[in-house]
Each structure stands twice: as structure tokens, then as C-alpha cells.
Amino acid sequence: MIKTDVIIIGGGATGCGIARDLALRGIPHCLIEKGDFAAGATGACHGLLHSGGRYVVSDPVAAKECYEENIILRKIGEKCVEQTGGLFVRLPGDSKLYRDRFLKSCDKLGIPTEIISSTKALDLVPNLNPEIEEAVKVPDCSIDPFRLCMLNIVSSQKRDGIIFIRHKVTEIIKEHGRCVGVKAADQVSGELREIRGNVVINATGAWSHLVARLAGDEVPLTLSKGSLVITNHRLTNMVINRMRPSADGDIIVPNEAVCLAGTTSMAVEDPDKIRIESQEVDTIISEAGRMLPHFNDMRVIRAFSGVRPLLKSAKSDSREISRGFQIIDHGDGLFSIVGGKLTTFRLMAEKMVDTVMEHFKLNKPCETAQLPLEGQEELSGYPLAKRLANMKNIICECELVSRAEVERIIAQTGTRYVGDISHRTRLGMGPCQGGFCTFRALGIMQEKSIISPEQSMFALRDFLQRRFRGIRYCLWGDQLREEQLVEYIYLGILAMERK
Amino acid sequence: MGVTQHDVIIIGAGVAGLTAGTLLAERGLDVALVAKGEPTACLSTGCVDICSLDHEPLHGISHLPEEHPYHLVSRGVIREALIRFQIIMEEMMLPYSGSLENNRLVLSALGTYKTTCLAPVTMAAAPQNDDDDLHIITFTGLKDFYPSYIIARRKNSSFSAYNAGVSTTMGLAANFEREDFLDSFILWLEKTKIRESKIALPAVLGLESAAAIVKIIEERVGKKVFEIPTIPPSMPGRRLFNALKDYFRKKGGTIYWSWPVSGVEKTKNIIEAVITPSEGRPNSLNAKAFILASGSFVGGGLHARRDTIVENIFNLPVFNPGKRDDWFDSDYFSLNHTIGKAGIIADSSFRPKDAPWENIFVCGGILAHTEVLKNGCGHGLALATGHAAAVSCIGYLK
Numbered sequence: 001m002i003k004t005d006v007i008i009i010g011g012g013a014t015g016c017g018i019a020r021d022l023a024l025r026g027i028p029h030c031l032i033e034k035g036d037f038a039a040g041a042t043g044a045c046h047g048l049l050h051s052g053g054r055y056v057v058s059d060p061v062a063a064k065e066c067y068e069e070n071i072i073l074r075k076i077g078e079k080c081v082e083q084t085g086g087l088f089v090r091l092p093g094d095s096k097l098y099r100d101r102f103l104k105s106c107d108k109l110g111i112p113t114e115i116i117s118s119t120k121a122l123d124l125v126p127n128l129n130p131e132i133e134e135a136v137k138v139p140d141c142s143i144d145p146f147r148l149c150m151l152n153i154v155s156s157q158k159r160d161g162i163i164f165i166r167h168k169v170t171e172i173i174k175e176h177g178r179c180v181g182v183k184a185a186d187q188v189s190g191e192l193r194e195i196r197g198n199v200v201i202n203a204t205g206a207w208s209h210l211v212a213r214l215a216g217d218e219v220p221l222t223l224s225k226g227s228l229v230i231t232n233h234r235l236t237n238m239v240i241n242r243m244r245p246s247a248d249g250d251i252i253v254p255n256e257a258v259c260l261a262g263t264t265s266m267a268v269e270d271p272d273k274i275r276i277e278s279q280e281v282d283t284i285i286s287e288a289g290r291m292l293p294h295f296n297d298m299r300v301i302r303a304f305s306g307v308r309p310l311l312k313s314a315k316s317d318s319r320e321i322s323r324g325f326q327i328i329d330h331g332d333g334l335f336s337i338v339g340g341k342l343t344t345f346r347l348m349a350e351k352m353v354d355t356v357m358e359h360f361k362l363n364k365p366c367e368t369a370q371l372p373l374e375g376q377e378e379l380s381g382y383p384l385a386k387r388l389a390n391m392k393n394i395i396c397e398c399e400l401v402s403r404a405e406v407e408r409i410i411a412q413t414g415t416r417y418v419g420d421i422s423h424r425t426r427l428g429m430g431p432c433q434g435g436f437c438t439f440r441a442l443g444i445m446q447e448k449s450i451i452s453p454e455q456s457m458f459a460l461r462d463f464l465q466r467r468f469r470g471i472r473y474c475l476w477g478d479q480l481r482e483e484q485l486v487e488y489i490y491l492g493i494l495a496m497e498r499k
Numbered sequence: 500m501g502v503t504q505h506d507v508i509i510i511g512a513g514v515a516g517l518t519a520g521t522l523l524a525e526r527g528l529d530v531a532l533v534a535k536g537e538p539t540a541c542l543s544t545g546c547v548d549i550c551s552l553d554h555e556p557l558h559g560i561s562h563l564p565e566e567h568p569y570h571l572v573s574r575g576v577i578r579e580a581l582i583r584f585q586i587i588m589e590e591m592m593l594p595y596s597g598s599l600e601n602n603r604l605v606l607s608a609l610g611t612y613k614t615t616c617l618a619p620v621t622m623a624a625a626p627q628n629d630d631d632d633l634h635i636i637t638f639t640g641l642k643d644f645y646p647s648y649i650i651a652r653r654k655n656s657s658f659s660a661y662n663a664g665v666s667t668t669m670g671l672a673a674n675f676e677r678e679d680f681l682d683s684f685i686l687w688l689e690k691t692k693i694r695e696s697k698i699a700l701p702a703v704l705g706l707e708s709a710a711a712i713v714k715i716i717e718e719r720v721g722k723k724v725f726e727i728p729t730i731p732p733s734m735p736g737r738r739l740f741n742a743l744k745d746y747f748r749k750k751g752g753t754i755y756w757s758w759p760v761s762g763v764e765k766t767k768n769i770i771e772a773v774i775t776p777s778e779g780r781p782n783s784l785n786a787k788a789f790i791l792a793s794g795s796f797v798g799g800g801l802h803a804r805r806d807t808i809v810e811n812i813f814n815l816p817v818f819n820p821g822k823r824d825d826w827f828d829s830d831y832f833s834l835n836h837t838i839g840k841a842g843i844i845a846d847s848s849f850r851p852k853d854a855p856w857e858n859i860f861v862c863g864g865i866l867a868h869t870e871v872l873k874n875g876c877g878h879g880l881a882l883a884t885g886h887a888a889a890v891s892c893i894g895y896l897k
Contacts, residue, residue, distance in 0.1 A: 443645030
């Protein structure tokens with residue numbers, strides 16, 4: 001049995017942010033995540049560090065929070081935020097009235113804007129639709145959500161935080177009506193762990209109603225699915241937004257070598273049973289194509305969905321902090337934190353930990369906005385210059401990842417999961433979507449005796465099924481061609497069994 | 500514009516196009532082959548799968564749905580095409596083992612078995628069941644071959660790694676063509692105390708001389724040796740392609756290499772020429788007949804758009820198995836992805852159905868309803884339909 005003070009359930013940006021905040025305030029804690037970090041909505045979003053512009057007309061409170069957090073993250077996460085800047089582009093037919101309200105509201109909230117002629121905008125982003133009326137420049141940025149989670153976890157681990165990933169909470173232990181701990185099952189070995197604490201924080205996003213039910217509590221959630229597509233190329237060096245009220249497919253974000261475009265919004269029931277419709281993919285492409293015409297003939301390499309956890313209505317027993325997110329005190333030692341955005345994760349964590357400090361009657365102020373994120377040098381990704389200098393024995397040809405780099409990550413982390421290598425090196429994230437390199441990465445892990453050959457066969461099958469789910473709705477043109485080749489390799493050349 | 504005249508022009512240099520080309524050239528026709536690039540044959544295991552649905556391949560064919568293009572070819576022609584292929588490969592020093600009577604197994608790099616009909620002789624000694632004990636050789640740093648995948652399934656086997664100083668499939672294959680390299684390798688092999696009865700290697704034993712190299716190793720070491728096909732670049736696939744290509748040239752065939760077809764000259768019922776934009780100026784390649792063997796999606800013969808499937812050279816009518824959402828089954832491993840049925844429907848003379856031209860023939864992977872993976876008919880279907888299309892073409896030219 002493990003004893004700690006605070007148990008955090010959920011390894012998305014919010015959960016990881018809470019772990020960092022608790023660590024910096026010296027509170028012992030344990031974070032439990034059923035999958036990998038950023039496996040829910042955190043990892044299934046644009047990776048956009050909002051300037052606030054998107055919400056400035058519809059939700060000024062959230063917009064202000066976004067802008068303040070944008071400034072903080074650019075400062076504390078200098079090396080993991082790409083300061084791309086963003087444009088809101090107004091196309092022929094888009095309301096000028098909305099644009100005026102947009103500028104006025106930005107001005108009121110202090111979000112810096114600059115009106116740019118279409119000629120100037122085309123200088124900044126040559127792929128823009130030349131028919132745009134004008135653009136407004138805002139301080140949008142691009143951020144890698146997985147890396148962000150990892151950087152928060154570094155601070156926790158440096159201060160003895162206990163982290164369990166791939167552990168699913170199966171029970172919240174209650175004694176005398178209070179939550180005193182959880183039982184969590186190791187998703188690989190099946191082993192059950194008991195962790196005891198004084199407070200349990202439910203930071204499980206779209207799953208929070210299900211987790212709260214383990215303690216007999218309720219979280220009134222509405223789930224909304226948003227889908228995104230990834231292109232094979234980085235079509236823009238700036239974030240591109242459509243100057244109009246939020247609608248489908250109106251944001252394009254550059255991230256390393258690719259672009260992400262989305263989203264859509266559809267009500268769903270079960271966060272574990274979501275699928276993308278071809279219609280959504282087509283809508284995103286045609287809407288994104290209105291801003292960047294090349295989007296229409298660009299190779300789409302993957303499509304995916306995330307589920308937004310939206311609160312149904314404000315309850316009398318919950319403390320409304322803003323329209324962006326809420327903390328619910330269930331009154332039995334369980335707290336749920338829901339809503340919010342990737343951009344405001346740090347603020348959410350701060351408010352959550354403030355609530356816990358109050359609960360413990362402690363009085364140490366939050367420092368997460370002042371101290372830089374730790375470990376940025378190590379986790380600053382795998383820059384192209386380094387890849388090009390290291391062209392020997394390339395394992396992943398799409399993203400130029402060398403065998404040496406894969407071996408280094410394996411030695412450093414001891415990981416048994418190809419996903420952990422991908423997140424650190426971009427292995428398997430290019431056009432073939434791991435079709436070639438996963439077989440190799442698993443082979444190298446066998447060579448290093450990290451996993452058994454049986455495990456690697458299981459992992460390979462599992463990988464191929466998951467990979468297929470990710471690419472299934474963008475299979476036409478070159479991506480379909482690539483997919484047919486990969487299918488031929490695994491089912492033809494390698495004669496992989498059907499089950 | 501440069502203008503060239505041939506009897507027959509074949510588009511595509513895969514197994515189907517080369518089978519048709521070699522047959523036409525043998526019959527004394529002036530044949531030219533236009534190829535955009537290397538065919539998918541270079542990515543393949545080099546094995547000829549006829550039909551894996553039954554241990555008797557011809558029996559398997561009778562199980563296929565009636566629209567399968569195999570049913571356009573008589574059993575006699577399939578047999579003839581296969582025998583002809585074996586004779587050609589024998590002549591090109593790359594003999595194939597196996598017969599139409601029974602399928603055989605080839606060991607895969609995952610330790611599973613691939614069912615095929617004819618296998619390159621370098622895979623002839625591959626185990627046909629789990630009893631054989633194997634000693635697997637790998638090469639230090641080779642990224643496309645991991646013996647432990649195989650050993651996990653064959654407890655009576657072990658492996659050793661040879662440090663060859665090179666670590667790519669192509670690099671190793673090129674080195675094996677050198678006598679000193681082969682000699683050092685065999686010396687190492689002799690020093691390695693191998694208990695097992697057979698020696699297995701990834702398919703890197705030479706660019707072209709693999710059959711001879713396997714024989715040399717077997718004689719020196721005194722054990723059976725066989726190759727395991729690897730993921731692309733696949734040497735057995737390249738050897739197959741090179742052998743057919745060299746044979747085609749030997750018989751007087753012409754190859755326009757890296758010349759993608761960019762246009763067509765045609766009348767109401769005759770294709771007159773195909774246009775290629777080679778070497779800075781367009782070329783008009785004229786012929787009396789044309790054979791389209793440009794392959795399926797991977798080969799580039801078919802192209803999927805978001806809403807439809809097209810054939811880009813002649814704009815022939817393409818059988819589309821449904822809407823985009825229906826192209827793939829939700830289970831990746833089901834082999835029931837209907838996209839495998841897409842292609843050109845041919846009539847009994849191998850002319851594309853519903854096309855107005857009398858002098859065009861189609862064969863190979865571009866045909867509809869092939870479902871190559873599901874039916875296990877890769878290369879076999881290309882041999883049979885390539886042969887049959889050429890015969891039909893000869894009949895037309897007479």
C-alpha cells in the first residue's frame with residue numbers, strides 16, 4: 001500500500017499541471033493515468049496556445065484567461081512553445097461587423113492586435129487564399145501537448161511525486177463517508193495497487209462522470225466530440241483562424257513538420273466509443289481549404305477525435321470560477337475539475353491546488369506562473385538540424401529518426417512502448433504512420449531484452465489496428481496507396497496471422 | 500515531338516507487363532515497354548502465389564467468385580504461363596521450385612508461414628512445418644530483420660549475428676556478389692558452431708547470383724540454407740524483376756525507362772499512340788496495339804479520389820466497390836476491404852469492358868475483383884492474365 005496526501009486521477013494537461021503545482025508547494029501526491037499522458041482530449045486537440053482571440057466575442061472571461069496564460073506559458077515554457085503568431089483571416093462574405101466586435105473586445109481585454117492588408121498577410125503566409133479581405137495578427141502559438149504534460153511531470157518526479165501510467169482506477173475507497181484512497185489496476189500485468197490519501201482529485205475530463213460514480217458522486221457532463229486532420233506538410237508557419245463566430249474547420253495550427261486542422265462539434269454519449277465520419281473530414285478539408293487553398297489537394301495522413309468535457313449547468317454546490325472551467329467539491333474528499341482548455345491548464349491546476357490548500361488549512365502560494373518548466377532542454381523535441389546531422393542508420397525514414405536515437409530513448413526511459421519513443425522523437429508520425437518503423441522499433445526493443453518477442457507481436461498487432469483507426473477516414477490518393485503497401489507488407493510479405 | 504513506331508506498346512514493367520512483353524517478343528513482334536518507375540514486383544517476396552485458398556492452387560481458383568479475372572483464363576493457359584515462367588527463370592539462373600499440384604510454404608520474417616505456389620530456389624529449403632530446427636543468421640545493424648520474432652515461434656532455433664561492416668539489405672546483397680566477402684562470411688559460418696540442421700538468412704544473398712551463392716554455402720557448410728524474404732527493399736522481388744526485364748531485352752524488347760505516360764492519341768475506336776514527356780520534349784509512341792499493365796493503387800494504375808476511383812491514362816471505366824466509407828472494413832486484419840475489388844473489368848478477350856477501343860488490352864493488378872491478399876494470388880494472376888492478354892493481342896494483330 002502506498003500512502004500520500006493527494007491522489008490525482010488523470011494524466012492530461014490538468015492532472016499533470018496539478019502534480020507540478022502540488023510538487024512546488026511541497027505536498028506529497030500520486031498521479032494515476034489509465035493510458036499514456038495526454039491520451040484524452042489533451043492529446044487530441046490542435047496544440048494551440050490560444051491568444052484568446054477565438055473566444056473574445058463569445059466568452060470574454062475565457063478569452064482573458066487564455067491571454068494571461070498565453071503570456072505565462074510563453075515565459076515559463078520558452079523552449080516548448082513555438083511562437084508562431086496567428087492570423088484571423090476575413091474571407092469575402094465574412095461579416096465585417098464581427099471583425100469590428102472582435103477588435104473592440106480584444107482592445108478592451110488588452111489582447112494585442114494588428115490589422116494587416118491581404119498583401120502583407122500573403123507575405124507572411126504565402127499559401128493563404130489570395131482573395132482574403134484582410135487579416136488580424138494575434139499572439140497565437142503552437143505547443144506540443146504531450147511534451148507539455150511530460151514537462152509538468154518532471155517537476156513532480158523531481159520532488160518525489162509518485163506517477164503511475166497505464167493504471168486504471170477501479171475503486172475509490174470510502175471509509176466513514178470519506179474518500180480515503182483508490183485501487184488501481186496495472187493495465188499490463190493486471191496487478192492491483194492500493195493508494196491511500198486524504199484528498200482525491202478527479203481530473204479525468206470526458207471520463208470524470210464515470211470516475212465520480214466510483215465514489216457515488218455525480219458530475220453533470222455533456223460530451224462533445226471534435227475531430228481534426230493532420231496534413232503531410234507544414235502549409236503555414238502561423239496559426240490561421242477564420243474571422244467569424246466559431247464554426248467547423250476554422251483553425252489551422254502548424255506543428256513541427258505538419259499542420260493540424262479542425263475541429264467539428266458533435267454530441268456523443270460514450271467517450272470510449274467515438275468514431276470519425278467521412279463527412280467531418282470532408283468538411284474540415286473544404287473549410288480549411290478556403291483559408292489555405294492547398295489544403296484541398298494536400299495529403300491528409302491522419303484524422304482523430306477528442307471529447308470535450310462540458311459542464312451541463314452550474315450547480316449550487318459548485319464554485320464557478322469562470323465559464324471556462326469548474327471545480328466541484330463533492331463534500332466527501334473528492335474534487336472534480338472539468339471544462340477548461342489546454343491553454344488554461346496551469347490556471348486550472350492553480351485554482352484546484354488552492355482549493356486543496358484551503359482544505360488542508362495550509363498557506364503556501366502558487367509558484368507555477370513564475371518558475372520555468374523544468375527539463376525543457378532534454379524534452380525540447382528532436383530538431384531537424386540534429387536529425388540531418390545524424391543520418392546514419394535511419395529507422396524512421398519519414399521523420400529521420402536514427403537507430404542511435406531510438407536506442408538512447410530506450411536506455412534512458414526503459415520504455416516498453418513504441419508510443420513513448422514516438423512522443424519523444426516523432427518516430428512513426430510521418431506519412432507512412434509507422435508502417436515501416438514500428439516493426440523495427442519493436443525489433444530493437446527485443447534486441448535490448450526490454451520486451452519479449454511474444455509481447456512485441458502483440459504490440460505490433462495492436463499498433464496496426466490502432467494505426468488503421470487513425471488513418472481509416474483519410475484513405476484516398478497517396479495515403480490510400482501507402483496504406484495498400486503497408487497492408488501488403490504485413491499481411492503479404494510478413495504473413496501476419498489474421499488473429 | 501519525337502515519333503516512334505512499334506507493333507505493341509505495354510504500359511507497366513511489372514510481372515504482368517513483362518510476361519506479356521516476353522511472349523510477344525518471342526513471337527517476333529516489335530514490343531516496347533513504357534515504365535514510370537520500378538514496379539511493385541521489386542517490393543514483393545519474389546514468390547509466385549497462384550491461389551492460397553486451397554492446398555491445390557487450381558482447386559482454390561474454382562472457389563473464387565465468378566467475377567474473378569482468373570475465370571477468364573483457362574486452366575491450360577494458367578499451366579502454360581507457369582511452365583513458361585519456370586523455363587525463363589531457369590535460363591536466367593534464378594530457378595523456381597514448386598508446381599501447380601501443391602502449394603508450399605515460405606518462412607516469413609515474423610516466423611509465420613506464407614503460402615505460395617512457386618518460390619525462388621533460394622527459399623526451397625524453408626521448413627514446411629514447425630519441426631525443423633533452424634539457425635538464423637542476421638547482420639549487425641540490419642534494420643529490417645529481427646531473428647527474435649522467429650525464435651519466439653520456433654523454440655528449437657537460435658541465432659548468430661555477423662558483422663559485415665554494412666547494414667542495409669541492398670548493401671549486403673551487393674557485397675555478397677564479391678567473392679572475398681562471400682569467402683569471409685563462409686569462414687565465419689564454419690567457425691560458428693551450428694548445431695541446428697538448417698541455416699536461415701534474411702534475403703540478402705546477392706543482387707542476382709543468389710541461387711549460386713546458396714549452393715556454394717550449402718556445399719561448404721554441409722547444411723541446407725534458405726532465404727527469408729524481408730520487407731522492402733526486397734531482394735528476391737528485385738531479382739525476379741531484373742530476370743524478366745533482362746530476358747525481355749534479350750528477346751529484342753525495348754524499354755522506355757522512367758517515361759510516364761502523359762497523354763493519348765486516339766480515334767473513335769483505335770488508340771494510335773501514347774505521349775510521354777521524356778528528356779525535355781514529348782515523344783509519341785505509336786503502335787498497332789496497347790497493353791495496360793500499370794498495376795493497382797500501389798503500382799499507380801489506379802488512383803482513388805475522395806469520391807471516386809479513376810484510371811488516369813486512358814480514363815477507362817473503373818469498377819468502384821462503393822462509397823469511400825465502404826472501401827475499408829473496420830477490422831484491419833479481416834482482408835475484407837472492398838477496395839481490393841476496385842479495377843478495370845475485362846471481357847474474355849482482355850479488352851476493357853465498356854471502352855470504345857478495339858486495340859487495347861488489360862492485365863495484372865489493375866483488373867477488378869482480384870482481391871490479391873485475400874485470395875493469395877500475387878504474381879500468379881499477373882502471369883496468367885499477362886500471358887492471356889498477349890495471346891489475345893496476337894490474335895488481334897493477325
